[in-house]
Amino acid sequence: MSLHDDAVLVLKGYGAHEDGQAALRQTYLDHLAAHPDGMWKSCEAGHLTASALVVDPERGRVLLTLHRKLGMWLQMGGHCEPQDTTLAAAALREATEESGIPGLSLLPGGPVTLDRHAIPAPCHWHLDVQYAALAPAGSAPAISEESLDLRWFAYDEVAGVADASVVRLLERTRAAL
Numbered sequence: 001m002s003l004h005d006d007a008v009l010v011l012k013g014y015g016a017h018e019d020g021q022a023a024l025r026q027t028y029l030d031h032l033a034a035h036p037d038g039m040w041k042s043c044e045a046g047h048l049t050a051s052a053l054v055v056d057p058e059r060g061r062v063l064l065t066l067h068r069k070l071g072m073w074l075q076m077g078g079h080c081e082p083q084d085t086t087l088a089a090a091a092l093r094e095a096t097e098e099s100g101i102p103g104l105s106l107l108p109g110g111p112v113t114l115d116r117h118a119i120p121a122p123c124h125w126h127l128d129v130q131y132a133a134l135a136p137a138g139s140a141p142a143i144s145e146e147s148l149d150l151r152w153f154a155y156d157e158v159a160g161v162a163d164a165s166v167v168r169l170l171e172r173t174r175a176a177l
Contacts, residue, residue, distance in 0.1 A: 051077020
């Protein structure tokens with residue numbers, strides 16, 4: 001099965017129960033139907049990305065990265081790569097690479113939420129499929145070249161440092177926990 005096919009199956013199975021999520025899921029599915037290359041950065045009409053919010057539920061905190069290009073505190077994530085066989089694998093790879101934490105595991109049940117956001121030309125949209133990744137006890141992050149900083153934030157600190165999309169991802173992650 002191709003990554004494109006996996007993405008279609010994941011999206012069809014995604015339980016979009018909240019306002020706007022069902023319409024957004026359909027936007028993603030329509031995009032993939034119209035663009036066989038819709039998983040890849042080269043698709044100028046936009047492409048799917050995979051991300052994961054790294055959480056430490058025992059300590060009530062999340063790990064955010066200060067994105068090198070955007071200068072914003074965000075969850076780990078990014079573009080799918082040719083070696084990725086599933087969206088979940090892409091999200092876990094990105095979270096592991098960007099956090100430096102081995103042994104992360106995705107929260108069962110598939111994606112936590114979807115988030116579509118504009119990006120600079122030549123591409124126009126990131127259609128992000130967002131997961132939650134559980135950090136093993138005692139995890140120590142290590143900064144990657146894609147990040148200016150990594151920092152643990154208590155759940156109640158996130159709204160003060162991150163944008164609404166990260167706050168929404170945290171809320172939906174906490175509900176899934």
